[in-house]
Amino acid sequence: MSVTPESFGGMTEALRKRALGHPGEVLIMALLVSCAAVSLITTALIVGVLVRESATFFQDVSFSEFFLETEWQPLFEPVSFGIWELVAGTLNVTFWALVIAVPLGLATAVYLSEYAHPNTRKLLKPVLEALAGVPTVVYAYFGLTFVTQEVLRPLLGTENVPVFNALAASIMLAVMILPTIASISEDAMSNVPRDLREAAYGLGSTRLEVAIRVVFPAALSGIIASILLAIARVVGETMIVAILAGSTPNMTLNPLSGVQTMTGFMLQVGLGDTQRGTVDYQALFAVGMMLFLITLLFNIAAYFFVRRYREEYE
Amino acid sequence: MASQPIILRASDAVARRQLVSRLSRYLFLGSTLIGVCVLVVLAYDTIATGASRFSFDFITNYPSRFSEKAGVRPGVLGTLWVLAVTVVASIPVAIGTAIWIEEFAPRNRFITIVKINLANLAGVPSIIYGILGLAIFVRFYDMKQSILAGGLTLALMIIPMTVIAAQEAIRQVPPSLRDGALALGATRWQSVRHNVLPNAIPGIMTGIILAVSRAAGETAALIMIGGFTFIRFDPGPPPVNFDALLDSFTVLPIQIYGYTIDSRREFQANASAGIIVLMIGVMTLNLIAAVIRERFRRY
Amino acid sequence: MRQLPASGVSILDTEEALIRTPGVERNITSAPAPAQEAIRIPPEEAVFRLKDVGAWYGQKHALSDINLDIPLKRVTALIGPSGCGKSTLLRCLNRMNDLIPSARIEGRVEYHGANIYDRGVDPVEVRRRIGMVFQKPNPFPKSIYDNVAFGARVNGIKGNMDEIVERALHQAAIWDEVKNDLRKSGLALSGGQQQRLCIARALAVQPDVILMDEPCSALDPIATLKIEDLIRELTQDFTIVIVTHNMQQAARVSDYTAFLLAAEHGLNGHLIEYGPTTEIFTNPRDRRTEDYITGRFG
Numbered sequence: 001m002s003v004t005p006e007s008f009g010g011m012t013e014a015l016r017k018r019a020l021g022h023p024g025e026v027l028i029m030a031l032l033v034s035c036a037a038v039s040l041i042t043t044a045l046i047v048g049v050l051v052r053e054s055a056t057f058f059q060d061v062s063f064s065e066f067f068l069e070t071e072w073q074p075l076f077e078p079v080s081f082g083i084w085e086l087v088a089g090t091l092n093v094t095f096w097a098l099v100i101a102v103p104l105g106l107a108t109a110v111y112l113s114e115y116a117h118p119n120t121r122k123l124l125k126p127v128l129e130a131l132a133g134v135p136t137v138v139y140a141y142f143g144l145t146f147v148t149q150e151v152l153r154p155l156l157g158t159e160n161v162p163v164f165n166a167l168a169a170s171i172m173l174a175v176m177i178l179p180t181i182a183s184i185s186e187d188a189m190s191n192v193p194r195d196l197r198e199a200a201y202g203l204g205s206t207r208l209e210v211a212i213r214v215v216f217p218a219a220l221s222g223i224i225a226s227i228l229l230a231i232a233r234v235v236g237e238t239m240i241v242a243i244l245a246g247s248t249p250n251m252t253l254n255p256l257s258g259v260q261t262m263t264g265f266m267l268q269v270g271l272g273d274t275q276r277g278t279v280d281y282q283a284l285f286a287v288g289m290m291l292f293l294i295t296l297l298f299n300i301a302a303y304f305f306v307r308r309y310r311e312e313y314e
Numbered sequence: 315m316a317s318q319p320i321i322l323r324a325s326d327a328v329a330r331r332q333l334v335s336r337l338s339r340y341l342f343l344g345s346t347l348i349g350v351c352v353l354v355v356l357a358y359d360t361i362a363t364g365a366s367r368f369s370f371d372f373i374t375n376y377p378s379r380f381s382e383k384a385g386v387r388p389g390v391l392g393t394l395w396v397l398a399v400t401v402v403a404s405i406p407v408a409i410g411t412a413i414w415i416e417e418f419a420p421r422n423r424f425i426t427i428v429k430i431n432l433a434n435l436a437g438v439p440s441i442i443y444g445i446l447g448l449a450i451f452v453r454f455y456d457m458k459q460s461i462l463a464g465g466l467t468l469a470l471m472i473i474p475m476t477v478i479a480a481q482e483a484i485r486q487v488p489p490s491l492r493d494g495a496l497a498l499g500a501t502r503w504q505s506v507r508h509n510v511l512p513n514a515i516p517g518i519m520t521g522i523i524l525a526v527s528r529a530a531g532e533t534a535a536l537i538m539i540g541g542f543t544f545i546r547f548d549p550g551p552p553p554v555n556f557d558a559l560l561d562s563f564t565v566l567p568i569q570i571y572g573y574t575i576d577s578r579r580e581f582q583a584n585a586s587a588g589i590i591v592l593m594i595g596v597m598t599l600n601l602i603a604a605v606i607r608e609r610f611r612r613y
Numbered sequence: 614m615r616q617l618p619a620s621g622v623s624i625l626d627t628e629e630a631l632i633r634t635p636g637v638e639r640n641i642t643s644a645p646a647p648a649q650e651a652i653r654i655p656p657e658e659a660v661f662r663l664k665d666v667g668a669w670y671g672q673k674h675a676l677s678d679i680n681l682d683i684p685l686k687r688v689t690a691l692i693g694p695s696g697c698g699k700s701t702l703l704r705c706l707n708r709m710n711d712l713i714p715s716a717r718i719e720g721r722v723e724y725h726g727a728n729i730y731d732r733g734v735d736p737v738e739v740r741r742r743i744g745m746v747f748q749k750p751n752p753f754p755k756s757i758y759d760n761v762a763f764g765a766r767v768n769g770i771k772g773n774m775d776e777i778v779e780r781a782l783h784q785a786a787i788w789d790e791v792k793n794d795l796r797k798s799g800l801a802l803s804g805g806q807q808q809r810l811c812i813a814r815a816l817a818v819q820p821d822v823i824l825m826d827e828p829c830s831a832l833d834p835i836a837t838l839k840i841e842d843l844i845r846e847l848t849q850d851f852t853i854v855i856v857t858h859n860m861q862q863a864a865r866v867s868d869y870t871a872f873l874l875a876a877e878h879g880l881n882g883h884l885i886e887y888g889p890t891t892e893i894f895t896n897p898r899d900r901r902t903e904d905y906i907t908g909r910f911g
Contacts, residue, residue: 126604135532145586300433327769
């Protein structure tokens with residue numbers, strides 16, 4: 001059977017139709033693209049809402065007051081809208097949460113990746129993942145009824161530990177992000193190729209030296225990514241800080257004082273009766289804008305570190 | 315040259331290094347167990363406090379002034395209906411987005427922006443989704459503080475993480491399956507629909523279930539939508555019509571929050587009983603997801 | 614490439630000269646023991662004396678009845694078809710098999726008279742003295758300097774680190790190529806350079822013995838020749854044991870050669886013949902050795 005000019009033309013026709021696909025497929029493509037568009041629209045809407053409503057806020061409160069004042073007092077005289085007091089609150093709980101969670105999380109990761117027997121690992125990893133699925137309101141409840149009462153006050157003295165304190169919040173936040181740090185770091189460490197470890201053992205290293213001097217540095221970008229993601233989560237967390245740290249803004253890094261975080265203030269407005277359009281209500285969006293920008297920064301940084309760690313070994 | 319007998323026992327320096335290494339094992343193990351301990355203590359404390367209050371009546375009772383009678387009925391029903399809306403709204407969009415990104419989108423700068431955008435959205439604090447839902451669904455579309463508004467808000471919140479999980483599942487499907495179909499003359503959509511998707515379903519389902527579990531525990535976003543109310547009726551259908559979705563609502567985590575911050579001591583047990591109910595739901599979902607993942611683990 | 618003479622070789626019929634070890638069941642598929650004459654003891658002082666060494670991975674019996682003396686400051690090659698246990702044997706010499714949980718060793722591996730598998734022996738002490746270079750170059754993702762200094766730092770070797778690093782890089786014949794930028798990443802070098810970096814890294818620990826597991830199999834021919842030249846140079850100061858699947862390389866580079874064979878892949882590796890390389894390749898005493906060398910199998 002030979003390919004004649006006539007049949008050849010017919011084949012081209014059929015092939016061209018094939019390339020375009022059935023007309024139904026164009027519809028499917030359009031549907032899929034519009035699905036993807038939803039996420040872009042979401043971001044656009046978030047930015048749009050925050051900018052527009054913040055604009056109302058900034059008609060009444062100057063940028064210099066917002067960024068230069070150090071008191072956040074939206075309701076009582078003297079009214080002041082200095083964002084740094086709320087940022088300090090967020091910084092306070094974030095810092096102490098990291099102080100607790102980073103060493104513990106990395107130690108857990110090192111243990112699971114370098115020391116644990118495969119069966120132990122199989123047992124412990126699901127436990128870690130279970131911790132990751134606990135709703136934050138549960139941590140908040142536990143913090144309120146257990147941590148402050150049964151742990152902090154007995155240990156440090158009731159006079160030293162106010163009912164609302166940043167430390168209780170930091171502890172529960174640390175518990176919340178421990179699985180994130182441990183899991184992603186352990187992943188990064190496990191992906192370090194075996195022959196690097198062999199080379200180190202061959203040079204007469206102990207297990208600890210191999211773990212700390214070879215595996216850990218080699219997994220560093222994944223470890224950093226895990227910490228950045230954890231920071232973003234802590235900064236954005238609401239229930240734990242609202243319930244445990246209190247609603248009194250306080251410019252301090254002292255873990256044993258009550259503070260209010262950005263998210264805590266936002267929840268307070270959401271729960272309250274303040275009127276729409278009033279300055280103290282619109283402050284919600286200005287603070288939200290700050291929060292969005294800060295978490296955006298950490299999320300993007302984490303994205304690039306994750307990509308770097310994936311490129312190195314996969 | 316006669317060979318001297320060699321001593322291969324650890325010299326002082328090496329013995330020290332080995333001791334440090336051995337001790338470090340226990341240090342790291344201890345750190346790992348701290349996390350486990352916290353979970354155990356948390357579970358124990360919650361069950362101990364809440365067991366007395368936890369009963370079938372607790373789930374079916376409305377809130378009340380009396381702590382023994384106060385239940386979580388509106389919260390449980392509200393959670394179920396809100397999640398129903400969330401699931402219906404988010405699953406098609408999430409899967410569609412993942413398919414498009416992995417299979418059809420041209421590889422250029424634009425796609426990178428889409429991916430970064432998704433990664434960022436997955437990390438946006440939930441309270442900001444609450445603000446978004448408030449402005450768009452409650453106000454602009456005038457859905458009021460309703461199940462529909464809450465469900466759609468949560469849908470927006472869990473779409474990014476679901477997309478990322480679905481992307482991962484689709485990527486795991488070996489290229490040979492795709493190429494095989496294409497080599498036989500299938501169009502790209504046909505190869506996706508009949509070869510790739512069926513194999514990616516377990517992974518996608520796991521991702522969806524975990525995302526729904528996350529939505530089930532969400533509090534802050536729904537408080538912003540207006541879920542913190544004292545409700546003494548059953549939110550949502552019946553009657554089965556659209557207006558039912560416009561009911562005011564509350565969800566279980568918000569009720570737990572309410573009982574938690576209640577200054578009356580006796581309501582603490584209600585909070586922990588509510589937590590037991592919520593955790594049963596969340597853990598069941600996570601367990602199902604884990605089982606699916608293990609059963610279909612081929613690679 | 615040397616051609617082996619096709620005829621005129623006298624071969625002892627090893628089947629009749631078999632010496633069976635009493636009391637050990639042998640199944641029909643196992644490779645028969647070597648003739649006594651096929652294992653020659655080198656006249657030089659022995660660094661390693663292996664006595665009845667066997668190795669298991671779980672239930673799999675990988676090596677059995679290895680009796681061998683490795684001479685001082687010479688290059689000893691381990692050759693044999695894939696799966697004969699030569700890498701396993703090499704790794705027995707510096708307790709690298711310890712890293713595999715299911716691995717088990719029996720017999721004695723005497724290093725300068727001391728059994729390295731004795732109770733109370735610390736593997737770190739063993740590996741300080743017996744270094745290893747691997748098949749695929751595996752420099753750390755650190756600078757060239759830090760790669761070489763790693764072992765010295767970890768083992769607390771005293772002295773000026775700059776000098777230690779420079780000397781090791783000289784010894785590994787790579788100093789001239791990297792001296793201008795020691796802070797460059799080890800991974801930025803070519804394959805052959807990376808392998809010489811790994812050799813320098815092993816040398817910096819000032820070992821006594823260097824074990825090499827197919828060090829050139831991942832490299833191009835030019836890099837291979839450079840490393841073979843380096844190996845010959847290093848024997849002035851070090852004892853070298855090299856595993857290779859390339860017979861011509863064994864013939865070029867080694868003073869003594871051991872030929873191993875397994876009943877099946879990975880099962881029951883035995884030492885068939887051992888002796889001076891020139892004799893092994895021109896006048897093998899075991900027929901199986903001759904078959905392998907002339908390419909009839911493997």
